[in-house]
Amino acid sequence: MHFATLAFTALGWLAVSVPIAGAQDYEFKGGYPTAETAAHVQDEQDYQRAIQTYRFFYPTVSMEGTFQGTREAGVLDNKGVLVLAGGPRHTLYTGNSDTPYMGGVLNLKESGPFVIELPPGAYLGIVNDHNFGWIADIGLPGPDAGKGGKHLILPPDYKGEIPPGYFVSQSKTNIVLVGARALPPNGDMKAGVEAQKNIKLYPLSQADNPSPYQYVDRTNDEVDVTPLRWEDNFQYWEKLNKVVQEETAPEEFRPMYGMLAMLGIEKGKPFQPDDRMKAILQKAAKAGRDQMLVAGFASSRPDRFVWPDRKWEYATLRWENGDFELPTGIDLEARDRWYSQAVGMSPKMVLRVEGAGSLYWLGLRDKDNAYLDGSKTYKLSIPLPVPQKLFWSVTVYDAISRSQIRTDQDKAALRSLAELKDIPKEGTVDLYFGPNEPSGHEGHWIKTIPGKGWFVYLRLYGPEGPAFNGLWKPNDFEEVK
16 A cells, blocks of 8 residues: 655654555566556556546536436427426425426527527526536526526527527537526415416527427426436446537547547447446446545535534535636536536526525534434524525435435425515524424424435525625524434
């Protein structure tokens, strides 16, 4: 076993022993590697490449999960959208029950430029490419600012005429996701779902006479729009190969596509790994997934904390933009952390400024720094008023599925527009989480599952100054014995 041997102290460099997993001496004779060393290095190189490409392309495969789940729900590309008021029956990374969803798949290679026409209203929406790259904001966070308007999404390398009167954006991939939410008037989810159906979608070629669009409501049905079925096994690579074959490759991804080619995934060529490579890819899928979950749930970065005296963390480690860019590169851990537990990306989603669309805080440990345990009962005290202009909520997620927890209670959220609408305007509200219903607090309780870990997102919509300057902060989870 090799050891890293340098650490800097106030007295200079000091030897320490830090084991490096998998490291070993390589045997060379006369300057040449032995056959055993060559075989070992080749396996190790392929495994390391597989780990890195797994993590880099996870957003791509996650988006493919969104596309496949939408299609399995009976929604055809360029023909319709999925609409639903989110709940525990929907497998969706950190999906919420605060606002109804609408999502559809646009195949720009087949349709050409596509129009998304919004009426005036309280809509929040994004358009993301096949790699979860940001293309456009629509609705309140977009250039139409909630006043309504027509957004035009162009295919990659489009050179045709662009008519006036549109907010224009261009995708880097052929297939894209359009997603929108409608703020429910007075908490009326059904009215929010119906409002989604006022959004019009059609190819630009049909602008004068659009074909009817299908709105498929799956509020009461099970839907899975995640890559959970593939993320820890060989199918992950089959799904990634599918995307490589049908999509354009962004210029900035070229080095990573080169690494994929070394693993046998290359555009225009069949993916036919031998038994050795299959074993490596299978192992890398499991390890890559696990490494991403460490970034999501066990980061050691000090900038993850919202307040120095609380265990609350930021759901995303980068807030300056929507692509995790640093001045000289990409914050890869922040990218891993977000996509291990969430979907969708826009600069407006992660801004930590007053008046931004929303603010997400991650709670996964109690005041004693232990992970939240489904076998125990906890109290969360929230000072009132919560600094937001619209509404706020606490939503419970299963640590394995990263989706809303599923119990016979059939509820995973406590919301200011619903369960908490009648709480006092000042003071403190106590929320409870545990396997058994707490006497006297039934309406402020979410059921958890013994033996399973869980976490929450505390969301503020329209956050105000005290949410950022430390004048307001929630308490930590406290076990109730």
